[in-house]
Amino acid sequence: MRLVSIGDQIEEGIYPFHSRFHRAVNFRQGDRLVSVVHEQIGDGPLNIVLREFDAGETQNALEVGTDRINFDGRTLPFASQQRYCSVLNSHPGPHFREKLVVFRKILLKASHPKSLTFLLDDSRIRNFSSGFERAFARQVKFCVDEIFHGDRLNGVRTLAGCGIGLTPSGDDFIAGYLIGLNLGGTGVPASGQTADEVFEAARSDNIFSNTFLDLARQGRLFGRMKNLILALMHDSERAVQEMTNRLCAIGGSSGADLGTGFYVTMCKL
Amino acid sequence: MIVTGQIRKGAYFDSVTLMRVGKEIGSLPGVIDAAIVMGTKANKAILNSSGLLRAQFSNASDTDLLVAVKAKTEDAGQSALAGVDALLKKTAKTTASTEVPSVNLRGALDMLPDANLALISIAGRYAGDEAMRALENGLHVMLFSDNVPLEKEIALKKFAAKRGLLVMGPDCGTAIINGVPLAFANVVNRGNIGIVAAAGTGLQEVSCLISNAGAGISQAIGTGGRDVKKEVGGMMFIEALKALAKDEQTKVILLVSKPPHPQVLNRIKKVLKSIRKPVVTMFIGASDSTLEEAALTAVALSQRKKSDDVAKQLTARNIEIQRIAKREAGKRKNGQKYVRGLFSGGTFCAEAQILFSQMLTGVYSNAPTGKARQLKNSLKSQKNTVIDLGEDEFTVGRPHPMIDYSLRNKRILEEAADPETAVILLDVVLGYGSNPDPASELACVIRQARRNVSVVCSITGTDKDPQNRSRVEAALRKAGAIVMPSNAAACKLAGSII
Numbered sequence: 001m002r003l004v005s006i007g008d009q010i011e012e013g014i015y016p017f018h019s020r021f022h023r024a025v026n027f028r029q030g031d032r033l034v035s036v037v038h039e040q041i042g043d044g045p046l047n048i049v050l051r052e053f054d055a056g057e058t059q060n061a062l063e064v065g066t067d068r069i070n071f072d073g074r075t076l077p078f079a080s081q082q083r084y085c086s087v088l089n090s091h092p093g094p095h096f097r098e099k100l101v102v103f104r105k106i107l108l109k110a111s112h113p114k115s116l117t118f119l120l121d122d123s124r125i126r127n128f129s130s131g132f133e134r135a136f137a138r139q140v141k142f143c144v145d146e147i148f149h150g151d152r153l154n155g156v157r158t159l160a161g162c163g164i165g166l167t168p169s170g171d172d173f174i175a176g177y178l179i180g181l182n183l184g185g186t187g188v189p190a191s192g193q194t195a196d197e198v199f200e201a202a203r204s205d206n207i208f209s210n211t212f213l214d215l216a217r218q219g220r221l222f223g224r225m226k227n228l229i230l231a232l233m234h235d236s237e238r239a240v241q242e243m244t245n246r247l248c249a250i251g252g253s254s255g256a257d258l259g260t261g262f263y264v265t266m267c268k269l
Numbered sequence: 270m271i272v273t274g275q276i277r278k279g280a281y282f283d284s285v286t287l288m289r290v291g292k293e294i295g296s297l298p299g300v301i302d303a304a305i306v307m308g309t310k311a312n313k314a315i316l317n318s319s320g321l322l323r324a325q326f327s328n329a330s331d332t333d334l335l336v337a338v339k340a341k342t343e344d345a346g347q348s349a350l351a352g353v354d355a356l357l358k359k360t361a362k363t364t365a366s367t368e369v370p371s372v373n374l375r376g377a378l379d380m381l382p383d384a385n386l387a388l389i390s391i392a393g394r395y396a397g398d399e400a401m402r403a404l405e406n407g408l409h410v411m412l413f414s415d416n417v418p419l420e421k422e423i424a425l426k427k428f429a430a431k432r433g434l435l436v437m438g439p440d441c442g443t444a445i446i447n448g449v450p451l452a453f454a455n456v457v458n459r460g461n462i463g464i465v466a467a468a469g470t471g472l473q474e475v476s477c478l479i480s481n482a483g484a485g486i487s488q489a490i491g492t493g494g495r496d497v498k499k500e501v502g503g504m505m506f507i508e509a510l511k512a513l514a515k516d517e518q519t520k521v522i523l524l525v526s527k528p529p530h531p532q533v534l535n536r537i538k539k540v541l542k543s544i545r546k547p548v549v550t551m552f553i554g555a556s557d558s559t560l561e562e563a564a565l566t567a568v569a570l571s572q573r574k575k576s577d578d579v580a581k582q583l584t585a586r587n588i589e590i591q592r593i594a595k596r597e598a599g600k601r602k603n604g605q606k607y608v609r610g611l612f613s614g615g616t617f618c619a620e621a622q623i624l625f626s627q628m629l630t631g632v633y634s635n636a637p638t639g640k641a642r643q644l645k646n647s648l649k650s651q652k653n654t655v656i657d658l659g660e661d662e663f664t665v666g667r668p669h670p671m672i673d674y675s676l677r678n679k680r681i682l683e684e685a686a687d688p689e690t691a692v693i694l695l696d697v698v699l700g701y702g703s704n705p706d707p708a709s710e711l712a713c714v715i716r717q718a719r720r721n722v723s724v725v726c727s728i729t730g731t732d733k734d735p736q737n738r739s740r741v742e743a744a745l746r747k748a749g750a751i752v753m754p755s756n757a758a759a760c761k762l763a764g765s766i767i
Contacts, residue, residue, distance in 0.1 A: 019281070105675075109705075114288060123709070130295055131339070132304035135319035139311070161309025161331060164291070165284025168309060204309065205331040241668070252285030 002051040003069065003076040005084045009045035009220060010034055010064055017059040018207070025055055025071075027062040032211040034062065036071055043223030045086035045215050050076070086220040088183070092233050099232045102240045104263055110248035111256030116169050119144060119260055136162065140170065147177065148268050153201045160202040160209075169257040171209040174202045176261020178216035179225065183266070224250065225258070270301065272339050273346035274323040275353075276308065280334040282357065287334075290356045297352065299345025300338060305353070308333040374402050388451055390414055393439065397421035400436065404429050412438030412493070413452050419500055426496075426504040435512065436505055438493040442469035445476060445489035453671065455700035456733035460485020462567050463519035465509040467497045467526035468553065470614030470698060471560055474729050475525055475551070478564035478755060481731060481738075484571050487518040497529035506533070507540050514544045522548045523567040527619060527638070528555045553616065554623045554639050559757035560616070586758060593751060594765035597692070597723040601766075605691035605722070608763045609684040610655035611677050613670035614729070617696045617756045618657035624757065628764035629653050636660055650684060653767070655694075671703045678714045685718035692723045694763040696756055697745070699730025699738060707736060708744035719749035723766055726750050727759035 015027035015034050023038035034046050038053040048062075048069060056072045063070035068077045104120055111117045118124035118137060128137045140162055146155030156174055163169030178195055199217040203210055215222075221229070228243035247255040282290075287305045294303040304321055306312040308329030316322040321337040329335055336353055340346035378384065387403035389396050393416030400410045400417075404425065412425075417439035429436045437444050444451045448459050455473055457480035466472035469491060476489050490509040497503050506526070513519045522544070529537060529552065541548055547570045551563035565579045608629070612618040619638040626632060626640040631652035633644045644651060647662055658670040658677055670677055677695075684690050697707050704710060715724050726745060730738040742752050753759035 021281075109672075112285070130291070130304065131302040131319040132291075132306070132315060132321055132337075135315045139315050139318070158311060158314075161307075161311035162315065163284065164287045164304070164306040164312070166281045166307065167284075168307060168311070169284070170311060206307075206309070252283050252288065254284070 001054060001071075001074060001076060003078045003082065004039060004049040004051050005043050005047070005082050006049075006064075006069070006078050007034075007043070007045040007047050007084050008086050009215070010048065012064055012066060015062045015064070017061060020055055022055065023053070025058070025062075028207070031207065032214055033207055034064075036062065043084040043086075043226075045084070045220040045222065046211065047084070047222070049084075084223065086215070086222070086226065088219065088221060088226060088229060090230060090233055092183075096232055099237065099240050100263065100266055102237045103228075103232060103244055103259070106241050106244040107248065107256060107259050107263065110245045111259070112248075112253040115253035115256035116140060116173055116260040117256055119264060136164075140173075143170070144173070144264065148264070153197060156198050156201040161204055161206070163257075165252060165254075167206070167208050167212070167251065167254055169253060171202065171204075171206070171213060172254045172257035173261035173264075174198065175212050175216040176258040176263070177265045178213065179219070179221065179229075179258075180262045180265025182216075182219040183229065224255070225262075228259075270339065270341060271343050271346050272321055272323060272337065273343070273350060274321075274326065274335060274337040275350055276325065276329045277334040277336065279332055281332075282334065286357070290353065293356050294336075294338060294349050294353065297345070297349045299341045300349050301341065302339040303349065304335075304337050306335050306337075307331060308335045374399065374406065378406060385409060386411060386446060388413060390452075393417045396439065397425060400425050401428065404432065404434055404436070407432070407434070409435045410437065411441055411444055411446075411451055411491075412436060413441060414438070415440040419495070422493075422495065423501055423504075426501060430504055430508055435490065435508060437491050437509075440495070441491040441493045443472050443489070444491045445486055447488070450701050453698070453700060453702040454489075455480070455729070455731055456735075457731055458483075458485030459487070460571065461487055461518060461520035462523055462571050463487045463513035463516060463521070464489040464523045464525065465492065465506055465513065466490070466524070467492045467494050467506055467529075468616040468619075469494075470696075470729065471525040471551075471553065471616035471620075473614070473698060473700060474560045474616070474756060475523060475564040475567070477729050477731050477738075478561055479523075479568055481754075482565060482568045484568040487516060487520075488513060494527065497526050497533050499530040499532055503529055503533035503536055507536060510537070510540055510544070514546060520546060521567050521571045522546055523563060524548065524550045524552075525560065525563065525616075526552055527616075528552045553619050557627070559624070559755070560620060561755035561757040586754075587761070590753075590758065590762045590765055594762055597751070597766045600723070601691050602688075604688050606767060607650070607653050607689050608692040608694055608767055609650050609653075609687075609690050610694040610760075610763070611680055611684070612655065612657050612694075612696050613659055613677065614696050614698055614756075615657050615659050617727075617729075618655055620756055621655045621694065621760045624760040625653060625655065625764050628761075629767060635662065650687070650690075656680070671698045674704055674707065674710045678710065681714050681718050681724075685721045690722050692725055692763045692766050693718055694759060695724065695726035695750075696759075697726055697728045697730075697741065699728065699734040699736040699741065701735065703736070705736065708741045711750075712744055712748040715745060715748040715750045723763075724750045725753060725759050725763045725766075727753050727756045729756070 018026040018028045025036045026033045036048045058072040113127040143155045143159035159170040195217045224246050231239040231243045291305045309331045338346045338349045386409040388411045390413035393414045396414035397417045403410050443454045457476045492505045549567045610621045622638045622641040632641040633651045634641045634655045635644045635647040636657040
């Protein structure tokens with residue numbers, strides 16, 4: 001195994017084991033998670049990316065030093081250049097809005113049929129067939145209307161936790177919303193107070209959701225989202241297509257749900 | 270009716286797994302509705318509004334998994350709950366074996382040591398080296414990538430031929446190997462007709478026509494269009510032909526290509542002399558024959574029917590075409606005198622030009638074949654125009670037109686607004702890799718175009734394709750298109766209306 005990158009939000013310390021997935025081992029850092037991940041997952045503010053990743057069976061703590069980590073009994077050195085920078089130091093280019101149109105189009109094509117992209121295209125609602133799914137879709141629609149046209153924090157509070165998986169679709173949407181809020185117009189976190197309120201309204205007992213919501217609140221982006229936004233700002237339509245496809249490859253519908261939250265927010269701002 | 274359920278403390282699953290398991294439970298006998306969700310407050314509210322909430326769920330936390338089943342009887346509900354473990358384990362096993370794609374050939378071989386074919390789809394300048402590595406590991410290669418240098422292609426094919434391996438491609442968009450559709454391919458019946466094709470959409474068309482006629486495919490081997498050129502010498506076309514000659518499941522062989530270089534053709538003919546199985550050849554433009562005729566002839570041979578039957582079938586079709594053409598021609602206004610073919614498949618575009626050259630004068634194309642002339646500006650039609658929208662000039666920076674219909678849809682409306690256009694001719698290619706919902710993307714455009722012109726199209730696909738051919742056909746007919754069973758039939762109709 002070789003360390004490819006280490007997120008800029010990971011501080012020196014010893015972090016106890018939390019959970020293990022096929023491509024990630026998670027460790028607790030206060031009320032959020034540091035993850036040692038497979039290259040396919042990619043860079044993130046709290047990710048340590050390993051080449052030839054092996055999740056192993058370890059439940060030992062993760063140790064992070066100034067220039068090395070200790071994971072599963074192995075010491076893996078890293079250089080300062082391997083620190084992943086999660087902040088976006090750029091501003092939307094002149095064609096940002098046009099690229100958003102491309103983003104929407106690819107999002108609709110590449111996303112899971114039961115993702116929240118029905119918010120972008122009403123016809124997709126037909127993919128929600130069971131009683132629970134129909135009620136879910138109605139609820140999400142109500143919450144999103146509430147966020148943008150009614151009581152924002154009530155909308156967020158009600159949307160948080162909506163969805164069937166480990167990271168509910170509603171939480172992914174809110175993360176996209178937070179990223180969009182932070183990006184609104186200036187490219188730097190300008191609505192800190194709003195973002196803090198939204199995060200507090202969405203916070204739950206789910207440490208996975210809390211982790212990425214907290215990062216989104218701070219404008220800290222994981223690699224695929226950062227690359228997508230950079231493509232929207234300055235790159236070609238082809239790059240936007242590629243980055244959107246990569247975003248949609250996250251989880252069952254997580255990437256697409258996050259993208260939907262981001263898109264809807266950027267269009268409303 | 271009862272609602273039953275259970276709480277699984279601290280059980281984590283991703284949403285796709287839970288959706289799949291929820292759907293499977295929902296389809297069990299006696300089950301009316303089911304949901305498997307994390308126990309968040311929001312999800313409990315949704316369960317409540319969908320009549321799936323149990324009082325016991327109030328004790329569950331955000332990180333617990335809730336299983337809720339609405340069933341006709343207590344027994345049906347309990348039986349569904351009892352099946353949840355097995356379904357979750359099954360899905361977990363499937364996920365575990367597929368979730369981590371390998372990042373290189375070595376890793377892939379570690380995961381699948383019995384694999385005997387590598388499908389390579391990476392940037393052309395790297396694809397050749399990766400293909401060579403696969404060959405060195407004893408794998409057949411399907412090389413989807415284009416822009417592989419010619420010298421590299423020749424080196425790969427020489428190396429493969431010496432070791433009894435196949436290199437399908439470069440720029441090989443489709444194949445069906447042992448019943449598995451690869452890249453852009455359709456879900457067809459298995460059967461005893463083997464295909465070798467140096468024409469991608471040509472392979473898709475004949476395999477679908479064969480399947481829709483009730484016969485099936487043993488193997489469908491693509492070679493990439495450059496294989497039959499002089500430089501490559503038809504190396505893989507010939508190797509594939511030999512492989513089908515030896516294949517026990519293959520009783521009839523069908524060859525599809527644009528005309529090979531004369532030297533290559535001679536080599537193919539030499540090999541054909543040694544093959545005892547019936548072989549149908551379809552070298553587009555070399556004769557008046559069509560892809561449809563070749564496919565139906567192969568079907569007749571595979572079913573030991575008389576080849577006269579094919580001729581009778583096509584004669585009856587031609588009478589029907591003339592009837593529809595007369596009806597459509599009667600709707601034309603003064604000045605409407607040209608056909609505008611907008612193709613996503615290069616082979617279809619070539620076949621259209623060959624057929625039109627027998628029926629019309631003044632045929633232009635951005636990819637001229639036969640007697641057709643080069644279009645000055647691909648964005649502007651001249652007289653009878655046939656456009657291949659899969660050419661590089663249209664695909665740089667955007668997905669292939671089989672996937673992304675936006676460019677063609679725009680062009681359809683432009684052509685429909687041209688007072689000289691009488692007919693718009695389209696191909697619709699279904700199958701894996703193609704646009705997942707062509708009907709909804711095309712229907713509104715066809716509906717608009719239909720107000721001014723006749724819209725004729727063919728659909729390449731089967732009812733087993735993810736898009737379902739019958740469903741797409743019904744939607745396009747409803748929108749006002751005239752849907753023909755093959756590209757050749759669609760071209761003949763379009764040409765006859767003029």
